[in-house]
Amino acid sequence: xxxxxxxxxxxxxxxxxxxxxxxxxxxxxxxxxxxxxxxxxxxxxxxxxxxxxxxxxxxxxxxxxxxxxxxxxxxxxxxxxxxxxxxxxxxxxxxxxxxxxxxxxxxxxxxxxxxxxxxxxxxxxxxxxxxxxxxxxxxxxxxxxxxxxxxxxxxxxxxxxxxxxxxxxxxxxxxxxxxxxxxxxxxxxxxxxxxxxxxxxxxxxxxxxxxxxxxxxxxxxxxxxxxxxxx
Amino acid sequence: xxxxxxxxxxxxxxxxxxxxxxxxxxxxxxxxxxxxxxxxxxxxxxxxxxxxxxxxxxxxxxxxxxxxxxxxxxxxxxxxxxxxxxxxxxxxxxxxxxxxxxxxxxxxxxxxxxxxxxxxxxxxxxxxxxxxxxxxxxxxxxxxxxxxxxxxxxxxxxxxxxxxxxxxxxxxxxxxxxxxxxxxxxxxxxxxxxxxxxxxxxxxxxxxxxxxxxxxxxxxxxxxxxxxxxxxxxxxxxxxxxxxxxxxxxxxxxxxxxxxxxxxxxxxxxxxxxxxxxxxxxxxxxxxxxxxxxxxxxxxxxxxxxxxxxxxxxxxxxxxxxxxxxxxxxxxxxxxxxxxxxxxxxxxxxxxxxxxxxxxxxxxxxxxxxxxxxxxxxxxxxxxxxxxxxxxxxxxxxxxxxxxxxxxxxxxxxxxxxxxxxxxxxxxxxxxxxxxxxxxxxxxxxxxxxxxxxxxxxxxxxxxxxxxxxxxxxxxxxxxxxxxxxxxxxxxxxxxxx
Ligand code: SF4
Numbered sequence: 138x139x140x141x142x143x144x145x146x147x148x149x150x151x152x153x154x155x156x157x158x159x160x161x162x163x164x165x166x167x168x169x170x171x172x173x174x175x176x177x178x179x180x181x182x183x184x185x186x187x188x189x190x191x192x193x194x195x196x197x198x199x200x201x202x203x204x205x206x207x208x209x210x211x212x213x214x215x216x217x218x219x220x221x222x223x224x225x226x227x228x229x230x231x232x233x234x235x236x237x238x239x240x241x242x243x244x245x246x247x248x249x250x251x252x253x254x255x256x257x258x259x260x261x262x263x264x265x266x267x268x269x270x271x272x273x274x275x276x277x278x279x280x281x282x283x284x285x286x287x288x289x290x291x292x293x294x295x296x297x298x299x300x301x302x303x304x305x306x307x308x309x310x311x312x313x314x315x316x317x318x319x320x321x322x323x324x325x326x327x328x329x330x331x332x333x334x335x336x337x338x339x340x341x342x343x344x345x346x347x348x349x350x351x352x353x354x355x356x357x358x359x360x361x362x363x364x365x366x367x368x
Numbered sequence: 369x370x371x372x373x374x375x376x377x378x379x380x381x382x383x384x385x386x387x388x389x390x391x392x393x394x395x396x397x398x399x400x401x402x403x404x405x406x407x408x409x410x411x412x413x414x415x416x417x418x419x420x421x422x423x424x425x426x427x428x429x430x431x432x433x434x435x436x437x438x439x440x441x442x443x444x445x446x447x448x449x450x451x452x453x454x455x456x457x458x459x460x461x462x463x464x465x466x467x468x469x470x471x472x473x474x475x476x477x478x479x480x481x482x483x484x485x486x487x488x489x490x491x492x493x494x495x496x497x498x499x500x501x502x503x504x505x506x507x508x509x510x511x512x513x514x515x516x517x518x519x520x521x522x523x524x525x526x527x528x529x530x531x532x533x534x535x536x537x538x539x540x541x542x543x544x545x546x547x548x549x550x551x552x553x554x555x556x557x558x559x560x561x562x563x564x565x566x567x568x569x570x571x572x573x574x575x576x577x578x579x580x581x582x583x584x585x586x587x588x589x590x591x592x593x594x595x596x597x598x599x600x601x602x603x604x605x606x607x608x609x610x611x612x613x614x615x616x617x618x619x620x621x622x623x624x625x626x627x628x629x630x631x632x633x634x635x636x637x638x639x640x641x642x643x644x645x646x647x648x649x650x651x652x653x654x655x656x657x658x659x660x661x662x663x664x665x666x667x668x669x670x671x672x673x674x675x676x677x678x679x680x681x682x683x684x685x686x687x688x689x690x691x692x693x694x695x696x697x698x699x700x701x702x703x704x705x706x707x708x709x710x711x712x713x714x715x716x717x718x719x720x721x722x723x724x725x726x727x728x729x730x731x732x733x734x735x736x737x738x739x740x741x742x743x744x745x746x747x748x749x750x751x752x753x754x755x756x757x758x759x760x761x762x763x764x765x766x767x768x769x770x771x772x773x774x775x776x777x778x779x780x781x782x783x784x785x786x787x788x789x790x791x792x793x794x795x796x797x798x799x800x801x802x803x804x805x806x807x808x809x810x811x812x813x814x815x816x817x818x819x820x821x822x823x824x825x826x827x828x829x830x831x832x833x834x835x836x837x838x839x840x841x842x843x844x845x846x847x848x849x850x851x852x853x854x855x856x857x858x859x860x861x862x863x864x865x866x
Contacts, residue, residue, distance in 0.1 A: 164437060167433070168430075168433065168434055168437070171429065171430035171433060171434075172430055174427075174430070175427035175430045178427060179427065179686070180685065180686035180687055180690055181682070181683075181685035181686040181690055181691075181693075182690060182691070183685065183691065185734065188734060188735060192516075192521070193521075196519050196520075196521065199519065202516075202517070202519075205757075205761075206447055206448075206517065208444060208447060210442060210443065210444065211442070211444055211519070214442060214519075272443075273458060274443045274446045274452075274458055274461055275441075275442070275443040277458030277461070277464070278441040278442075278443050278458070278461060278463055278464055278467075279441055280441060283440075283441055332437075332438055332439060332440050332441075334437045334438050335437075335438035335440060335520050338434060338437055338438045339438065339519075339520050339521065341434075342434070342520055342521025342522070343521050345430065345431055345434045345521070346431070346515065346521055346523045346526070348427065348430065348431075349427060349428070349430065349431035349523065349526050350526065350682060351427065351686065352426060352427060352646060352683070352686050352687075353425065353426060353427060354650075354686055354687050354690075355650070355687065356425040356426060356646065356647065356650070357647040357650045357651060359424075359425045360421050360422060360424075360425050360426075360537075360647055361647070363420075363421040363424055363425065364417065364418060364421045364537065
């Protein structure tokens with residue numbers, strides 16, 4: 138198990154991280170390339186930059202939007218996201234790994250903070266899961282991957298929490314640690330192929346939205362001709 | 369703001385269809401609005417062909433790819449949608465609605481979707497799915513309020529817009545909209561209500577006489593004056609139903625003396641293309657451009673009409689010359705500008721009732737026109753109240769996206785579509801509701817009637833007309849200079865048009 142853990146932490150982790158980075162770079166490139174093409178084709182190139190920046194900021198710091206229209210799901214989701222981003226990156230135990238994998242390190246989160254953030258992230262994930270299961274509107278929209286991701290994201294948090302804070306046998310510790318690392322690897326691996334791609338795409342949504350209303354000029358004739366060719 | 373879900377009885381009334389079963393059978397389409405007969409064979413294939421053709425020649429691929437890569441299905445948009453709030457039906461959640469089309473795109477136009485579809489054999493586009501889209505995309509009023517609430521920035525109104533576009537290419541489009549557009553693009557009178565030019569001129573003359581009687585000023589509606597600063601396009605229905613709005617606008621010009629004109633070749637601002645087909649929108653907007661250029665006008669001025677203003681403002685540059693296109697202004701902007709310049713005298717003792725302002729989605733959603741009319745109204749309406757939410761967050765009247773023109777769905781519009789708005793109006797306690805948009809006005813009046821609200825719906829310039837006061841000198845000069853007025857200047861004493 139030791140060697141498996143070593144493998145999962147080392148080569149496998151680097152592989153998954155690389156797939157994630159390459160995958161995200163690919164979709165980001167495709168997305169921005171399409172946006173650039175759309176801009177080139179647009180008849181009207183004047184972009185409403187003020188509105189774009191304003192709305193992007195509104196969701197980057199969603200306090201105003203969410204407080205104006207408070208929904209339990211949104212609040213839980215925001216707090217969940219905070220833990221999701223902060224804990225894996227700033228946990229003391231992880232920074233060593235990061236240093237090994239990518240060669241850089243940064244200051245760690247104090248232990249108590251990390252502990253509370255881990256607990257809160259698990260709690261908010263549970264809230265999200267419960268809402269997805271039992272609130273009619275959210276339940277009706279939920280797909281398999283929406284449940285899958287919540288459960289998958291819970292794995293490293295629960296195992297990490299148990300390993301770091303509870304007094305367990307060495308065997309169980311190693312097993313949980315393996316689950317912890319493997320689930321982390323799997324998360325990295327799947328990110329670019331699922332809805333989690335929003336981690337890199339969301340900041341560009343407002344630009345895409347604005348561009349989407351910038352149509353190419355004179356498509357009337359072309360579309361008629363293309364449609365006619367089909368017949 | 370929230371509303372309660374409608375009762376079963378209301379639901380039955382709102383969703384009832386007046387269509388004959390044999391028509392539904394013949395058209396193989398069970399939707400509440402009338403559709404002209406169309407080819408019903410092989411519909412899924414034709415839908416996909418139209419989709420492919422549109423994708424090829426538009427920018428929609430970009431946005432669809434972006435959306436399918438990250439839609440999170442959090443359902444936050446549900447709280448924004450006035451339709452969902454009234455029905456409580458998960459099928460009315462914006463994300464579900466756009467999912468209908470996004471699924472088709474994913475399945476038939478992405479590699480992953482195609483492979484998965486082949487392997488599982490599922491997900492093919494069927495007649496039933498097309499019918500569901502045909503129903504859903506016309507339940508949505510394309511108000512785009514949900515886009516503001518989406519943490520990931522999905523613009524569901526855009527998907528509705530695209531969905532309707534594709535549907536229209538296979539013949540599924542409300543008859544009310546096509547008939548109007550046909551009259552505008554192919555009819556002898558070039559406008560959606562088929563108003564002949566002599567009738568238009570009669571109306572204008574009649575209004576001029578009215579204004580003279582009421583204001584003792586010879587205020588004109590100049591027609592076909594070349595070289596004017598503003599070429600004015602009102603929604604044609606205003607000439608039939610909104611006398612006060614038009615008189616208010618003419619009065620503002622009389623007070624400022626700026627030159628303006630109404631072209632008689634094309635005078636209708638309405639552009640239903642926005643509601644169902646980009647190609648149609650392009651054709652209509654080009655008429656606005658060519659009419660303004662025919663008259664050598666400097667600017668396009670759109671009357672009190674939300675969708676027409678947005679179409680002209682956003683799409684005239686798209687289809688008619690980019691940064692070299694003619695500048696576009698909405699009449700509220702103009703009136704606000706001249707009011708700020710101190711050119712309007714508005715009597716604060718005339719409008720004493722409780723007044724509220726309704727933001728048309730097409731003017732306010734992008735924060736284009738929000739404060740301008742409010743500033744003017746506050747200056748002379750003593751008893752002005754606000755409805756919340758307002759501005760870019762405003763609640764749709766329930767007749768947006770062209771649905772107001774579909775008379776057969778009135779019960780739907782006033783029971784479901786307008787329910788949240790009705791609650792908001794009731795809460796504000798306003799006696800006069802100002803709605804500077806022909807579509808909003810029609811919907812809100814029907815809402816007032818059907819929901820038993822206690823207020824009157826008027827245009828913005830209706831109140832301006834009531835309150836505006838003219839210089840005595842103008843009155844005297846007007847009396848002397850009647851002939852000059854006929855030459856088309858807003859102010860007879862100015863002599864040559866500016
Ligand atoms: S655009 Fe308006 S009506 Fe349509 S789904 Fe969004 S909020 Fe509802």
